[in-house]
Amino acid sequence: MSNKSKSKNKFQAPKGMRDILPKDQPYWEKVRQVIHLSAKVFGFERIDTPILEEKELFIKGTGAYTDIVEKEMYNLTTKGRDKLVLRPEFTPAIIRAYLENGLSSLPHPVKLYSIGPIFRYGRPQKGRYRQSYQANFEVIGEQDPILDAQLIQLFFSICKKLGLKKLITQINSIGCSECRPSYRKKLTTYYRSNKKGLCSDCQRRLKQNPLRLLDCKEPKCISIAEEAPQTIDSLCDNCSNHFKGVLEYLDELEIPYILNSRLVRGLDYYTKTVFEVWPEDEDGRQISLCGGGRYDKLIKLLGKKDIPAVGFAIGLDRIINLIKEREIKIVSKSAPSVFLVQLGDLGKKKSLKLFEELQQSGLKIASSFSKNTIKTQLKLADKMNVRFALILGQKEAIDKSIIVRDMISGSQEVIPLSKIVREIKKRIKK
Ligand code: HAM
Numbered sequence: 001m002s003n004k005s006k007s008k009n010k011f012q013a014p015k016g017m018r019d020i021l022p023k024d025q026p027y028w029e030k031v032r033q034v035i036h037l038s039a040k041v042f043g044f045e046r047i048d049t050p051i052l053e054e055k056e057l058f059i060k061g062t063g064a065y066t067d068i069v070e071k072e073m074y075n076l077t078t079k080g081r082d083k084l085v086l087r088p089e090f091t092p093a094i095i096r097a098y099l100e101n102g103l104s105s106l107p108h109p110v111k112l113y114s115i116g117p118i119f120r121y122g123r124p125q126k127g128r129y130r131q132s133y134q135a136n137f138e139v140i141g142e143q144d145p146i147l148d149a150q151l152i153q154l155f156f157s158i159c160k161k162l163g164l165k166k167l168i169t170q171i172n173s174i175g176c177s178e179c180r181p182s183y184r185k186k187l188t189t190y191y192r193s194n195k196k197g198l199c200s201d202c203q204r205r206l207k208q209n210p211l212r213l214l215d216c217k218e219p220k221c222i223s224i225a226e227e228a229p230q231t232i233d234s235l236c237d238n239c240s241n242h243f244k245g246v247l248e249y250l251d252e253l254e255i256p257y258i259l260n261s262r263l264v265r266g267l268d269y270y271t272k273t274v275f276e277v278w279p280e281d282e283d284g285r286q287i288s289l290c291g292g293g294r295y296d297k298l299i300k301l302l303g304k305k306d307i308p309a310v311g312f313a314i315g316l317d318r319i320i321n322l323i324k325e326r327e328i329k330i331v332s333k334s335a336p337s338v339f340l341v342q343l344g345d346l347g348k349k350k351s352l353k354l355f356e357e358l359q360q361s362g363l364k365i366a367s368s369f370s371k372n373t374i375k376t377q378l379k380l381a382d383k384m385n386v387r388f389a390l391i392l393g394q395k396e397a398i399d400k401s402i403i404v405r406d407m408i409s410g411s412q413e414v415i416p417l418s419k420i421v422r423e424i425k426k427r428i429k430k
Contacts, residue, residue, distance in 0.1 A: 118134050171247070176236065391412075
């Protein structure tokens with residue numbers, strides 16, 4: 001629908017939110033199907049959590065000074081005065097569910113995935129929505145760098161199945177509680193000496209979260225960030241070896257990556273590995289199709305248990321936009337095999353039950369019970385590329401027979417109703 005005809009309507013979808021129309025559903029179905037299959041192959045189990053969560057969970061988990069928490073949460077207060085938010089991301093909610101439901105007593109790693117909407121009150125633009133959809137994966141309980149690499153492998157494997165190529169991993173390590181403080185100090189000193197050249201947001205962030213200055217998109221801040229000290233030069237031995245391990249596994253898998261010293265990600269919980277995957281041909285648009293990293297201290301922060309974890313989330317809206325932009329044909333239109341044509345009152349009545357029988361038998365069937373003429377119904381069958389039309393009129397209903405019309409040759413044959421399923425299945429096989 002054009003914007004013009006949209007604006008005539010009194011009611012519209014809320015800003016930054018949109019309807020996913022029937023014509024787009026095949027893309028969503030295909031992407032979800034590939035994700036469910038791949039998640040199984042990689043050993044993930046599905047978990048669904050509420051769309052609403054306690055506000056405090058994200059203040060503590062995502063971080064009080066992140067853009068998400070400072071500016072982007074949809075807040076509501078219930079009649080009981082509970083402060084809830086529409087989830088702006090999955091991770092803290094999945095960890096809450098893991099702790100609350102005693103999943104920590106399962107053999108580790110515990111691998112969980114979810115698919116669903118997230119809500120962020122940001123400025124809507126291409127590929128950025130206020131309601132968007134993520135497939136989120138978390139691997140809880142182990143430090144091994146192979147797990148970080150396997151998540152990236154999982155993403156590339158999903159993309160391969162969807163025909164998406166030319167993607168590049170952006171990867172960095174932002175250290176741990178041992179090595180990050182000294183890096184933070186170096187970075188703060190560097191930025192203090194360049195403070196005048198920074199945007200007002202960065203001047204403010206410098207005190208609370210200096211790492212975030214590295215990924216500011218303001219041109220003047222980008223050029224200052226280019227000369228900033230790099231995290232990987234300040235990593236402790238443990239973080240450095242871990243990062244080397246991740247990169248070696250990526251080399252082994254032949255997954256394309258570049259070290260991006262300015263990639264810090266906008267969420268507070270990350271330690272060690274952080275990564276995003278971008279389309280290769282986006283000339284500077286830097287649109288992340290997925291993003292994630294290791295978060296070895298979040299579980300302790302939310303539940304006192306010192307358990308490491310790593311995860312990432314795929315932006316489904318962006319994956320689908322890219323599939324469309326690149327005109328990738330992923331939608332296999334499989335036409336129904338038979339179209340049930342009904343004529344006259346008795347034919348119409350008897351067709352109702354026959355429709356049920358045909359679809360229970362596993363045949364892909366179409367019909368249009370509200371259309372009464374044979375011409376209109378055959379035209380529809382033709383449009384749908386159906387192989388056979390089954391015609392049930394007054395005479396056939398009385399004789400307990402049905403006409404099978406081959407839609408390619410136009411030839412017709414009368415078959416006893418009791419044999420129709422077997423007969424059609426035989427003909428389709430041929
Ligand atoms: P994130 O980078 O905020 O990470 O989001 C992951 C992906 O979701 C992004 O790369 C993007 O594709 C998509 N996305 C996020 N916000 C929007 C939006 N407003 N419109 C369209 N797409 C969007 C997280 O959410 C972390 N929880 C990922 C994670 C899981 N880290 C560890 N485990």
